[in-house]
Amino acid sequence: MRKRGWIGWLALAIGLTVLAGPAAAYDELAVEEKALRVVDALLPPDIETRKKSMGEAPVEGWVKAVFEAQSQRGWIPIELYIREGADYAFMGQMYQLDPSMDARDKARKAMENRLPPRFDRKLLQSGDTPLEGVKEFLFEVQVPQRGAQPVAAYVGDGFGVVGQLFGPDNQNLTEVAKQKWAGGQVSWKELVKGLKPVYGSEGAPVRFAMFTDPDCPACQQAKRRIDTLIEKHREDLSGYLLWFPLEMHKHARPKAEVLACSTPERQSRMFDALKGSEPGDVEDVYATLQEEGVEVPERVRECVSSGKGEEWLKRVREFANKMQVTSVPSVYYDGRLFKGFPEQEIREALRSGSGS
Structure with missing residues (x-):
């Protein structure tokens, strides 16, 4: 981070x-x-x-x-x-x-x-x-x-x-x-085009998209806070993850490629399983996940080998450049880009029943 x-x-x-x-x-x-x-x-x-x-x-x-x-x-x-x-x-x-x-x-x-x-x-x-x-x-x-x-x-x-x-x-x-x-540099529609929420329910009134790095400690902390919110507000909150590995984290990129190619319901578990690992390439990522008991479907491997994972990362980086994202987690919520997870604002929206 x-x-x-x-x-x-x-x-x-x-x-x-x-x-x-x-x-x-x-x-x-x-x-x-x-x-x-x-x-x-x-x-x-x-x-x-x-x-x-x-x-x-x-x-x-x-x-x-x-x-x-x-x-x-x-x-x-x-x-x-x-x-x-x-x-x-x-x-x-x-x-x-x-x-x-x-x-x-x-x-x-x-x-x-x-x-x-x-x-x-x-x-x-x-x-x-x-x-x-x-x-x-x-x-x-x-x-x-x-x-x-x-x-x-x-x-x-x-x-x-x-x-x-x-x-x-x-x-x-x-x-x-x-x-x-x-x-204002991007629209919500283009930011999450082709994505499904990793957290909560699609179409929920309160929604956010988080630029995150697999090796970012603060992103892990944000994830724990999101997990707590989802326990109570699963139907009212949806969260998308935008994988954005920073250059300073030399082991993050192969993890991000695999995560970007994985289905939303698997990403949270994989995010946890890869914590602290130091892969040199995607094969090391697969090995780590296997050791942690997390299955990697053949579809994910094909996605990575075809370069689609890299394409997703490039797309996210283009959005990040437009919005001047320089640190993670950075969260797009309610038309604004927050440095860090805007828990207070999201809790207030959940209490009031208002959407983003």
Whole structure:
């Protein structure tokens, strides 16, 4: 599983800044409470943080709060801009810009200020935010050794912010925008064309498709959570597996070929049986499954030898590239692409009886 550590993520996203504004006075306790809730939503619970400073920001109506997070590199600053009385905050880098500039030009200028010229970028989408007068621009940025990454810029009257926007209940509105953009690159129909659900019932009102790797520990954890949901909601939930072996897992590809060629009702059992094995090729996969008492039908062997398994993997990779899937598990659910299994959202949909 390819993960970005919180330090690296922070460094990439550090445009921790929100529109900030010089108010004559502000409720320091309310500002600090919002800032702490944002920090808690961003960082692991075992990371030590401390407040460094707080004061009026150069943009009217916002307060700047600076915190620090402890890491192996020492204390890393986190700049937050809290909107007074509106429960909104930016975390990122803010730049003062010419108010007469067009909104798109402001966004491009903010990106130029934030990122070195060698980071190629292109605009993916733009739109309004829940904050009056503030627009969002989502860019695709080519980050060396990490590939394409979505990065957001926000602009208003005389400023630009590169970073993330948090709204009421500390919802990461930037992450939601990225999820919706990624999910919009493919349709559900084309994503699961020719597939049957591995979990639950076909045609169930709540459905998801998970990009997964046979050697991904987090995917195994997600599978256990899915199994628990299926025990109670088999008729209301359907889950599809999209086999996406990462290059970092050198034993995953032959497993994925066999799994992609197997019937849905066999894949879950095979997924478990292959855990921890290190096959060099598909013949080793067959041998492992036999040792675990899992039959491999001749139809599966023919599918693999004909190259159809490889064709399925190629098709999934094309979808992954369109949606900028860089880690597993990544889950397409309700028109959005989630990093990790969106258990809370799915449980809420099952409780309410609403579909995806």
